[in-house]
Amino acid sequence: MSEEECIFCKIAKGEIGSETVYEDENVIAFRDLNPKMPVHVLVIPKEHYDNLSDDVPEALIGQVFGAAARVAKICGIDESGYRVVSNIGKDACQSVMHLHVHVIGGAPMGDDL
Numbered sequence: 001m002s003e004e005e006c007i008f009c010k011i012a013k014g015e016i017g018s019e020t021v022y023e024d025e026n027v028i029a030f031r032d033l034n035p036k037m038p039v040h041v042l043v044i045p046k047e048h049y050d051n052l053s054d055d056v057p058e059a060l061i062g063q064v065f066g067a068a069a070r071v072a073k074i075c076g077i078d079e080s081g082y083r084v085v086s087n088i089g090k091d092a093c094q095s096v097m098h099l100h101v102h103v104i105g106g107a108p109m110g111d112d113l
């Protein structure tokens, strides 16, 4: 899929609406369309990378994780706990090929991955 057609690139450019939770120069965080937990936010870099295996600059990875921690604070789950998960490729069921991490929480989770 070309970057022009990438749904998360369109969200990053504001061409498709989303419920933004946090945004800065390099990343944007917005609520997942089909939340699996009371808090379910996606953090993406504004620049397109397919996933973590796409030669992503390490500074940008740091910015994505930094934003995930901010999102947890904004959503009030930083003290109760949360997960930051990134699905990469086929076996992990990545469905949108634009690097993203899920920030999920707001209720107790199992101790399986």
Ligand code: 5GP
Residues within 6 Å of the ligand: 007, 018, 019, 030, 031, 032, 033, 034, 035, 042, 086, 087, 093, 094, 095, 096, 097
């Ligand atoms: P993946 O399975 O690739 O790790 O996660 C993709 C996530 O993106 C899914 O949880 C799905 O619900 C979410 N998603 C897909 N399309 C949209 C959209 O247009 N807007 C929002 N907010 N989330 C989306």
Ligand code: ZN
Residues within 6 Å of the ligand: 003, 006, 007, 008, 009, 010, 047, 048, 049, 097, 098
């Ligand atoms: Zn994209």
